[in-house]
Structure formats: structure tokens, C-alpha cells
């Protein structure tokens with residue numbers, strides 16, 4: 265059985281008396297016999313009746329194909345599915361019922377022509393579809409039912425087992441009560457979930473992706489950054505796996521088998537969310553969400569989530585909401601349930617108040633409204649800026665990778681107390697201060713939102729109003745965390761964003777910060793190589809050289825541009 269081959273037919277209710285699966289080449293009489301299966305029912309408390317079992321095994325022997333029924337909790341036949349001699353492909357049984365502590369309310373009983381035990385696919389379907397039970401009945405040579413293998417899920421345990429296998433010598437010796445078993449399990453799951461909820465933080469499995477166009481080392485570094493992002497978002501990372509693939513799978517990104525492995529693992533570890541270190545296309549996100557009842561996030565969403573958590577000002581909040589909605593919009597085509605898990609964000613912090621009753625048209629309207637307001641923002645900001653800087657002081661803007669120490673540097677230079685924290689994206693709203701130079705010279709110095717590799721496009725667009733301020737800068741201080749082994753790549757990422765904002769022609773000084781974290785002289789050596797300045801914002805060292813360089817640029821190199829500046 266291959267559950268991930270979800271068919272999207274637009275409904276998940278079975279059609280009356282329709283036989284699903286591999287029906288090609290069956291005789292009318294054989295099809296007819298199967299259709300009549302829908303009229304049978306079994307006792308809710310028995311796995312299957314000996315009569316129905318015999319009906320299935322005789323049919324299987326005659327056609328040399330597996331056949332299975334999905335029975336609901338009342339014991340009614342909901343689906344009849346035909347396979348080939350080795351396997352059965354389940355139709356899309358829908359996600360009704362199966363919340364995170366519910367089972368599907370369906371049990372699968374099917375035939376195995378060689379009396380073989382349950383297969384990997386059987387177990388995968390049991391776990392991922394959260395079936396009440398999976399059973400396989402041996403078809404004996406004479407067509408009568410033989411021994412029965414069955415498996416059901418189990419509550420969390422120290423061994424990390426997801427299911428328990430049992431065997432009965434014949435259908436007459438099947439003593440497992442599927443109804444009582446399922447109800448007891450659901451109670452257990454609900455209890456475990458409440459216990460974890462009170463524990464607070466969501467538990468996440470991270471999935472790194474490398475291969476084509478991304479070396480193992482790059483993928484590992486990126487996964488490390490995803491960890492930092494997760495920490496910042498307040499998620500507990502319980503496991504991280506790296507997938508190296510030559511080809512990206514258009515449906516599932518990492519391939520169906522790998523995805524199943526990860527989903528099973530996440531069930532074992534009782535994860536709440538899987539975070540992919542990649543950007544999932546809308547259709548990948550929807551496919552993956554449909555294969556699991558866990559919450560699925562990608563890197564962009566995680567970043568958006570952090571922004572949503574940290575936005576303080578109403579401007580900031582508007583901009584984040586716009587970015588979130590723009591991201592969500594093309595994904596609003598899945599079924600309601602997978603949608604709410606895609607739209608949920610960490611701890612349910614979806615965009616705005618819209619998370620429960622999202623519909624595309626309303627989202628579209630909201631996007632238009634937000635865009636208009638942000639357009640207005642950008643104008644009023646320009647007016648405010650002109651006013652603030654009526655006497656035409658030069659503007660010095662601090663830019664750099666997130667967590668590089670930009671706010672700390674602003675604070676240290678100006679003696680102020682802008683929030684500086686060891687998390688990513690501590691700063692979202694720009695701040696300006698005055699900074700005095702010797703000889704009564706003054707400048708305006710601004711601190712703004714940090715950059716990150718592959719900053720989501722929607723976010724850059726939404727933060728246009730904030731980032732536009734950088735166009736007023738006479739000088740950019742590009743702060744680098746010299747103590748981060750990945751500083752080189754971070755410099756590149758920042759420069760590529762500056763390029764996309766058309767800011768590369770503004771004079772720029774590389775400031776190698778956190779010199780105190782490196783052996784003496786090392787930051788200075790780096791700075792020398794890249795024509796920058798080494799400082800420690802925390803220990804206030806290197807400032808003299810830094811200010812000197814700023815003066816040089818502002819009052820010597822850029823003198824003409826500066827004096828010609830309109831008010």
C-alpha cells in the first residue's frame with residue numbers, strides 16, 4: 265500500500281459501491297461480487313467476520329490480486345480496494361477525524377496471497393494515515409482464509425515503537441477488539457498531548473536539504489542557521505536530519521520514501537512541526553501537509569514567524585502581515601485542514617486574525633488594503649525624514665547580517681539603549697540617533713532590520729518602507745560578526761541584498777565586530793585584508809579608527825555630494 269499517492273479528486277467520501285484500485289481486466293462477475301461487499305457489515309468489536317474474510321480470500325485466489333476493505337467503527341464497509349498480487353494502493357481516504365490525537369476511524373483488512381507478514385507499506389499506512397488497525401489475511405491455496413497478521417499503533421514508549429504486531433492462527437482466533445483498542449489509544453494520545461502542551465514549546469524536527477547546487481558543507485551551515493532561527497522563534501529542536509539528493513523531487517522535495525521516514529520518525533519523537541531548510545513550492549507544501557497531520561513550515565515561513573513575533577510598531581506589524589499574506593496566498597488551494605496547518609505558524613501565530621476563516625478573496629482584499637496603507641507609510645516616512653533632517657546632517661546607516669552586533673554598536677557609539685539581544689532579528693523597526701564627532705560635527709546614525717541569506721522576497725517587498733530609509737544614507741557601516749566562521753558568506757549575502765536595493769554605489773565601510781571573541785590581532789588582520797575596521801562594540805574598542813574612517817568619507821570624499829544635499 266502506498267498512502268502518499270494521494271489522489272486529489274475533489275472529495276474524500278467514497279462513491280457508493282465503487283470498487284477502487286486495480287480493477288482493469290476484471291470480469292463483470294468478479295466486479296459484481298466485489299460491489300456486493302459493500303452490503304456486508306461486521307460487528308464493531310471484531311476485526312472481521314469469518315464470512316467476510318472468506319469472501320475476500322476466495323475472490324483473491326480466483327483473481328490472483330490482493331483485495332482490501334476499509335471498515336468504519338460501526339463495522340460498515342466504507343471502501344473496497346483491489347491491488348495486484350503484491351500490494352494495494354489505498355485511495356485518498358481523507359483527513360476527517362484524524363486530529364493530532366485522533367485515529368482515522370477506519371481499519372484496513374486485506375488479503376496477502378502468500379501469507380506474508382505485514383509489509384513496510386502496511387506499517388507506513390497504519391502510522392501515517394493513523395488507521396485504527398491494519399490486518400492481512402493469508403489466502404490459502406484452496407481460497408480459504410489462513411493465519412492473520414495485524415498491527416495497531418501504540419502510545420509513546422521508551423523504545424520508540426510506533427506499532428505492535430500480532431498474529432492469529434486463523435480468523436476464528438482473532439481476539440483483538442478494534443473498537444475498544446482504538447478508543448483506548450485515542451484517550452492515551454489525548455492525555456500525552458495535554459501533558460506536552462503544558463510543557464509549552466512546540467517540538468520540531470529540522471530537515472536540511474543539499475545536493476544539486478548546494479554542497480554538504482553549505483547544507484550543514486544552513487541547517488545550523490535554521491537551528492538559530494528555530495531557537496529565536498521559540499521552538500524546541502528535537503532532531504535535525506540532512507537530506508542530500510541529486511534531484512529535487514517536484515512533489516515532495518526530498519522524495520516520497522525519505523519523507524515517509526521523516527514522518528514516521530517525527531511520530532516516534534512526538535514532534536509537532538517539521539521545518540524544512542528550503543523554500544517549499546506551494547504544491548510541495550500542500551502535498552507534504554496532506555501526507556501528515558503535523559504542522560509543516562519552511563525557512564521563509566519561519567523567518568516570517570519570527571518577524572511576526574518581534575514586530576513592535578504598528579508599521580512593523582502591517583509590513584509583516586503583508587508579507588505573510590503574500591506568502592500564503594498562492595498556497596490557499598489545499599483542503600481546509602492542511603491549510604490551517606500551513607497557515608498556522610509557530611504556536612498558531614498565523615497572519616493577523618485571519619487564520620481560522622481564510623478564504624482567497626478576503627486575503628486578496630486584505631493584501632490590497634495593506635499595500636495601500638504601506639504605500640502611504642512610505643510617503644509619510646519620507647516627509648518625517650526630511651523634517652528630522654532639516655539642517656541636512658549627513659546620515660550614517662548601520663547594515664549587516666542579523667545578530668552581527670548592529671544595535672550594540674549604535675548603543676555604544678551614541679550611549680543609547682536600543683534593544684540588543686542574542687537572537688536573530690532583534691531589531692525590526694529602524695532607530696535614529698545623533699552622533700557627535702570632534703569639531704562640533706554631527707551626523708544622524710540609524711540602525712535597521714538585519715539581513716539574512718535568501719531574505720524572503722515578500723519580506724523585502726513588505727519592508728520596502730523601512731529599507732527605503734537606507735537610500736538617504738551618505739555612508740553605510742556594514743557590520744560583520746568576525747567571530748562567526750560563516751562571516752564571509754554573510755558579507756556576500758548582505759552585499760547581494762544591498763545590490764537588489766540598488767545601494768552598492770553608496771560609500772560603505774566593512775566593520776569587523778566582536779573582535780574580543782577572536783585571538784588578539786585576528787580581527788585586525790581580517791579588516792586589513794578587506795580594507796575595513798576592526799571593533800568590539802561590546803568592549804568599545806576600535807572606535808577611534810572607525811570614527812576617523814567615517815569622517816574621512818563624510819567630510820572629505822563625499823564633501824560635494826554632501827554640501828549639495830537638499831534640506
Ligand SMILES: Nc1nc2c(ncn2[C@@H]2O[C@H](COP(=O)(O)OP(=O)(O)OP(=O)(O)O)[C@@H](O)[C@H]2O)c(=O)[nH]1
Nearest residue numbers: 667668669670671672684685689690691714801802
Ligand atoms: N562578544 C561580543 N558580543 C557582541 C558584540 N557586539 C554585539 N554582541 C552580542 O551579539 C548579540 C547581537 O547583538 P545585536 O546588537 O542585537 O545585533 P544586531 O545586529 O542588532 O541583531 P539584529 O537586530 O537581531 O539583526 C548580542 O548578544 C550582543 O551582546 C561584541 O563586540 N562582542
Ligand SMILES: [Mg+2]
Nearest residue numbers: 670671690691
Ligand atoms: Mg539589532
